[in-house]
Amino acid sequence: MSVLARSVGNAFRNKVRTAAVVAVLAVAIGLALAMLVANQAVGAKVQELNASVGTVLTVNPAGGQGFEGGGEPLTSEQAATAAGVPNVTAVVGTKALRLRNAAEAAAQAAAGQTGGPGGGQGGPGGQSTTTLTTSLTAAVDAGSLGNRNQAGDGTTGSTGATQPARTLPITATGIGAEVDSTGKALELMEGTGLGDYAADSAKALLGTTLAEKNNLKVGSTFTINSKTFTVAGLFDAGTTFGNNALYVTLPAAQTLAELPGELSTMIVTVNSMENVDSTKTALQSALGTDKADVTQGQRNLETAVSSLDSVKNISLVAFIAALGTAGLIILLIMVMLVRERRREIGVLKAIGAPNRTIGLQFVLEALVLVALGSVVGAAIASFASGSIASALVSSSTGTTTATAGQRGPGLAGAAGGFPGGVPGQGGPFGGASQLLTSVTASASPGVIAAGIAAVFGVAIIGALVPALLTARIRPIEVLRGE
Amino acid sequence: MIEVKNLVRAFKSGDRTIKPVNDVSFELEQGTLASIVGKSGSGKSTLLSLLGALDKPTSGDVVVNGVSLAGMPDGKLTEYRRRDIGFVFQQFNLIPNLSALDNVMLPMEFAGIRKSARSQRARELLEQVQLDPDKHVRRINRLSGGEQQRVAIARALANEPKLILADEPTGNLDEQTGEHIIELLSSLSRDHNTTILVVTHDRSLANKTDRRFRLQQGKLTEEPARNRPAVPAAV
Ligand SMILES: Nc1ncnc2c1ncn2[C@@H]1O[C@H](COP(=O)(O)OP(=O)(O)OP(=O)(O)O)[C@@H](O)[C@H]1O
Numbered sequence: 001m002s003v004l005a006r007s008v009g010n011a012f013r014n015k016v017r018t019a020a021v022v023a024v025l026a027v028a029i030g031l032a033l034a035m036l037v038a039n040q041a042v043g044a045k046v047q048e049l050n051a052s053v054g055t056v057l058t059v060n061p062a063g064g065q066g067f068e069g070g071g072e073p074l075t076s077e078q079a080a081t082a083a084g085v086p087n088v089t090a091v092v093g094t095k096a097l098r099l100r101n102a103a104e105a106a107a108q109a110a111a112g113q114t115g116g117p118g119g120g121q122g123g124p125g126g127q128s129t130t131t132l133t134t135s136l137t138a139a140v141d142a143g144s145l146g147n148r149n150q151a152g153d154g155t156t157g158s159t160g161a162t163q164p165a166r167t168l169p170i171t172a173t174g175i176g177a178e179v180d181s182t183g184k185a186l187e188l189m190e191g192t193g194l195g196d197y198a199a200d201s202a203k204a205l206l207g208t209t210l211a212e213k214n215n216l217k218v219g220s221t222f223t224i225n226s227k228t229f230t231v232a233g234l235f236d237a238g239t240t241f242g243n244n245a246l247y248v249t250l251p252a253a254q255t256l257a258e259l260p261g262e263l264s265t266m267i268v269t270v271n272s273m274e275n276v277d278s279t280k281t282a283l284q285s286a287l288g289t290d291k292a293d294v295t296q297g298q299r300n301l302e303t304a305v306s307s308l309d310s311v312k313n314i315s316l317v318a319f320i321a322a323l324g325t326a327g328l329i330i331l332l333i334m335v336m337l338v339r340e341r342r343r344e345i346g347v348l349k350a351i352g353a354p355n356r357t358i359g360l361q362f363v364l365e366a367l368v369l370v371a372l373g374s375v376v377g378a379a380i381a382s383f384a385s386g387s388i389a390s391a392l393v394s395s396s397t398g399t400t401t402a403t404a405g406q407r408g409p410g411l412a413g414a415a416g417g418f419p420g421g422v423p424g425q426g427g428p429f430g431g432a433s434q435l436l437t438s439v440t441a442s443a444s445p446g447v448i449a450a451g452i453a454a455v456f457g458v459a460i461i462g463a464l465v466p467a468l469l470t471a472r473i474r475p476i477e478v479l480r481g482e
Numbered sequence: 483m484i485e486v487k488n489l490v491r492a493f494k495s496g497d498r499t500i501k502p503v504n505d506v507s508f509e510l511e512q513g514t515l516a517s518i519v520g521k522s523g524s525g526k527s528t529l530l531s532l533l534g535a536l537d538k539p540t541s542g543d544v545v546v547n548g549v550s551l552a553g554m555p556d557g558k559l560t561e562y563r564r565r566d567i568g569f570v571f572q573q574f575n576l577i578p579n580l581s582a583l584d585n586v587m588l589p590m591e592f593a594g595i596r597k598s599a600r601s602q603r604a605r606e607l608l609e610q611v612q613l614d615p616d617k618h619v620r621r622i623n624r625l626s627g628g629e630q631q632r633v634a635i636a637r638a639l640a641n642e643p644k645l646i647l648a649d650e651p652t653g654n655l656d657e658q659t660g661e662h663i664i665e666l667l668s669s670l671s672r673d674h675n676t677t678i679l680v681v682t683h684d685r686s687l688a689n690k691t692d693r694r695f696r697l698q699q700g701k702l703t704e705e706p707a708r709n710r711p712a713v714p715a716a717v
């Protein structure tokens with residue numbers, strides 16, 4: 001019989017009490033673990049969100065964005081000015097073009113639908129409403145959103161006539177580097193990039209669905225304004241809208257638009273997340289408020305992140321509190337056991353047991369109880385952590401969830417509304433279900449193991465105090481009954 | 483060799499001070515079998531606990547083989563109890579939720595003896611005190627008083643101590659088993675040169691010891707040696 005065997009035996013000496021102690025410990029440990037898992041999940045989510053906010057600033061002409069609004073276009077000189085602002089690591093210019101299927105444009109012209117006062121096939125006003133024809137057909141059907149949006153497009157004069165089915169324009173963007181219109185690196189599925197993005201080449205990158213719709217492969221050709229382009233690669237933007245697009249080099253787009261040196265937007269990369277705010281201000285003043293609008297990609301994510309951060313803190317505090325409770329339970333139980341077994345401890349000392357052996361025996365007994373509590377507690381945590389995490393998030397971030405809801409219509413850009421909107425990225429939360437997925441992912445053996453290690457650490461501290469008390473019991477206690 | 487010098491143990495009870503051990507001095511040669519008799523409450527158990535380093539004297543000293551217990555640090559006293567002393571408690575003081583075998587093995591575990599050697603020796607000791615083999619693995623609280631007493635004796639012998647202090651070791655035993663225990667103890671003092679001090683009310687046991695002491699109102703007096711006419715016990 002060893003110290004450990006004796007400790008295990010002692011832990012089960014009073015089975016009813018052991019069961020009660022384990023149950024109470026399990027609740028505390030389960031809560032601690034659930035809070036830790038929630039903390040990790042929310043932490044991971046915050047990191048993910050921070051990463052998606054990124055360090056990118058978007059510069060649009062003052063008063064305009066995408067194909068909408070007015071003002072003066074951006075120029076290459078402004079790009080050079082932006083590059084000179086401190087903490088800016090890269091400036092990528094883009095030039096957006098709107099492409100219409102040539103055959104359809106002709107049909108619509110024949111139907112007399114294009115002669116609105118707004119003029120041309122372009123949208124209203126706009127600095128970059130360069131609409132060109134192409135041999136390509138859009139991969140997206142107009143649908144009801146498309147028809148509504150297109151109907152407002154400079155066709156005020158048409159009444160009575162049955163309107164033919166509309167198709168959507170295709171966005172062609174000239175890019176100064178291999179990034180999409182929001183500054184994210186393009187994900188090429190096939191083929192290669194465009195090589196030199198500063199050259200006026202006849203190569204293009206097509207979205208996968210657009211290429212599919214037009215039966216194009218890497219190496220195939222198509223035309224824009226009767227200029228022939230070769231497909232150099234296919235990319236996947238992850239969204240239907242994003243894939244109904246193509247990219248050419250910036251000079252190629254400027255040549256097509258016959259507007260050399262003109263930019264639709266500039267994508268400015270800042271060296272670190274902390275500098276984004278200050279750089280934004282610096283950039284705005286360098287370019288002039290009357291000339292350019294500087295925006296940060298996904299501004300309202302910040303509120304989401306800050307309220308998630310507070311959830312993270314709450315769960316951390318709760319984790320520590322539950323951990324402390326577990327330690328306190330152990331402390332009190334062990335103090336009680338030591339008092340109860342005073343006489344027995346005296347006997348052990350009387351027959352020559354060193355203090356450390358007796359202390360160790362009590363610490364081990366406490367650990368047996370904690371081990372049992374951890375097993376039950378981990379089971380409780382695995383059932384409870386998901387609902388606890390989502391309860392925490394929904395109760396303390398109600399406002400954020402509302403913000404996410406408001407973003408909904410913006411995301412509908414993916415369905416073919418206003419080009420130039422933020423391509424679908426998912427809301428700040430992507431809903432409770434997504435958080436639950438990340439909670440499940442965070443309830444990894446590693447996190448649970450770390451939590452249980454913390455519980456054991458606290459339990460050892462909790463058990464050490466009563467174990468040290470045993471050292472003060474005198475062997476003479478055995479001669480005196482209680 | 484154990485020397486007891488002017489040993490005093492005083493207890494405060496209310497505003498009165500009682501001294502169950504009051505200026506006790508004596509010496510025992512190694513290998514002596516000695517007995518102490520005395521009325522209930524005369525201080526026999528108190529004296530034994532001082533000799534066994536379970537309690538500390540109010541004044542005086544116990545010197546074991548030239549080493550004084552007074553001023554010895556607690557760690558050393560623990561070691562003294564573990565290595566040099568075998569104590570048979572009046573109340574047995576066995577660990578109730580352990581088996582007889584485990585109880586006997588405990589002092590050996592504290593002394594760092596290998597597990598296989600421990601259980602081997604524990605079985606032998608339990609056989610020596612005539613505990614039925616099928617009761618070796620039985621839990622203490624399922625043994626009779628006499629059986630528990632014999633387990634307590636076996637435990638005291640576990641680490642082959644130089645000094646055995648036995649408080650009423652035959653109090654719960656029938657005459658025949660008591661005789662056997664007395665035989666066992668005297669053979670230990672004879673053959674293993676173990677010093678043995680037995681507290682007893684049992685005349686026949688006391689009569690078989692080499693030296694006999696009487697404790698009365700805290701004072702120890704020695705009775706005439708064996709084979710001389712015994713002073714009638716006051717009990
Ligand atoms: N811790 C204590 N506090 C106060 N008085 C004590 C204490 N321990 C013992 N006594 C007293 O000391 C006296 C001697 O007790 P002790 O147990 O030594 O007697 P004993 O000779 O062993 O008696 P018995 O034969 O009944 O076992 C008793 O009067 C007892 O009440």
Ligand SMILES: [Mg+2]
Binds near residue numbers: 526527528572649
């Ligand atoms: Mg007594």
